[in-house]
Amino acid sequence: MMLKLFTATSLGTACVLVAVFGLANAPAPAAAADPVEPGTFVWHDLLTRDVAGARRFYGELLGWRFEDTKRGDRPYIVARAGATPVAGIVDVSGIADAGTQWLSFMAVANVDTTVALFQSGGGKVLVQPRDLPLARVAVVADPQGAPLGLAQMRRDIPGATQPTASHFFWQEYLARDAGQALGFYKQVAGYNAAISDSRLGVEYHVLRKARGGAGLFQLPANVTDVQPNWLPYVLVDDAASLAARVTSLGGRVIVSAAPERRNNSLIVVADPAGAVLALQKYPF
Amino acid sequence: MNSAKRVTRIMILAVVIAAALVASSCEGGVGVGVSTGYPARYGGGTSGPPIFVGGPSY
Numbered sequence: 001m002m003l004k005l006f007t008a009t010s011l012g013t014a015c016v017l018v019a020v021f022g023l024a025n026a027p028a029p030a031a032a033a034d035p036v037e038p039g040t041f042v043w044h045d046l047l048t049r050d051v052a053g054a055r056r057f058y059g060e061l062l063g064w065r066f067e068d069t070k071r072g073d074r075p076y077i078v079a080r081a082g083a084t085p086v087a088g089i090v091d092v093s094g095i096a097d098a099g100t101q102w103l104s105f106m107a108v109a110n111v112d113t114t115v116a117l118f119q120s121g122g123g124k125v126l127v128q129p130r131d132l133p134l135a136r137v138a139v140v141a142d143p144q145g146a147p148l149g150l151a152q153m154r155r156d157i158p159g160a161t162q163p164t165a166s167h168f169f170w171q172e173y174l175a176r177d178a179g180q181a182l183g184f185y186k187q188v189a190g191y192n193a194a195i196s197d198s199r200l201g202v203e204y205h206v207l208r209k210a211r212g213g214a215g216l217f218q219l220p221a222n223v224t225d226v227q228p229n230w231l232p233y234v235l236v237d238d239a240a241s242l243a244a245r246v247t248s249l250g251g252r253v254i255v256s257a258a259p260e261r262r263n264n265s266l267i268v269v270a271d272p273a274g275a276v277l278a279l280q281k282y283p284f
Numbered sequence: 285m286n287s288a289k290r291v292t293r294i295m296i297l298a299v300v301i302a303a304a305l306v307a308s309s310c311e312g313g314v315g316v317g318v319s320t321g322y323p324a325r326y327g328g329g330t331s332g333p334p335i336f337v338g339g340p341s342y
Binding site for chain 1: 317318328331341342
């Protein structure tokens, strides 16, 4: 009887362990339904040569708090807004060619086939696909050179479905060739695109998915010092009033608030090391 | 199987499930953290495009 009880208990325990730890830690086969809808932006990493400066800047500006963790033998800092993890900080000071920048990660159905799509479209693989606990990830540069992280999520991550202050809430593609980028990202992520605004000779395309979304517009021809990129947006209560704070913390305001730019709701800033992101109030 | 043994078995399973759920809810694996050498897209963050039409839409 004891043997029977032990066997039954052991089998039950094994089933539970396989079900729970297996889902959490082992590479998963392609799921029938994606845990996160492809095209959703799921994570942001700051690649920087000044980790201490980044902690000071974003902690003071956005109220983020930081947790020291490791990825393998390398330090990795997780930033939280309240209790929610919102971003990571990676030290790239040991990499000669690395520019300080925010790297956004888009959910895809299959990292390997998506990487192949970027390659066949003229893009480059910057980091080959690899397995992490939450996702299979890769980093690519798209056909216009914009860097982008790809994440095949194994499960959803906590996050608000509506914009929340001090969280990333929007993503914008600044294109050299808007038509090419639209076609490419429709293919990558299955976006539905619609023009929401057209002024000053610039069309603004909203890339829609069920959760969140993104925008896309063409860089004016006379802007030559900005290359195509995915610009991340953090929600703030009053972007215009934060401009002075950005400067006092050692950052730079590179696009200031103005009535013609979304009704004074937007500023684009560079942190002390030069990483660029947008701060915006929404609705505006 | 008598009721005492059944209760013991249920308790063991409950402890295992609770431990597993606590472990799986830890966020030690959150984030990505891969590094790559790729030039910045803003020329050091000294200027940005002056035109921002449109905007977020939920």
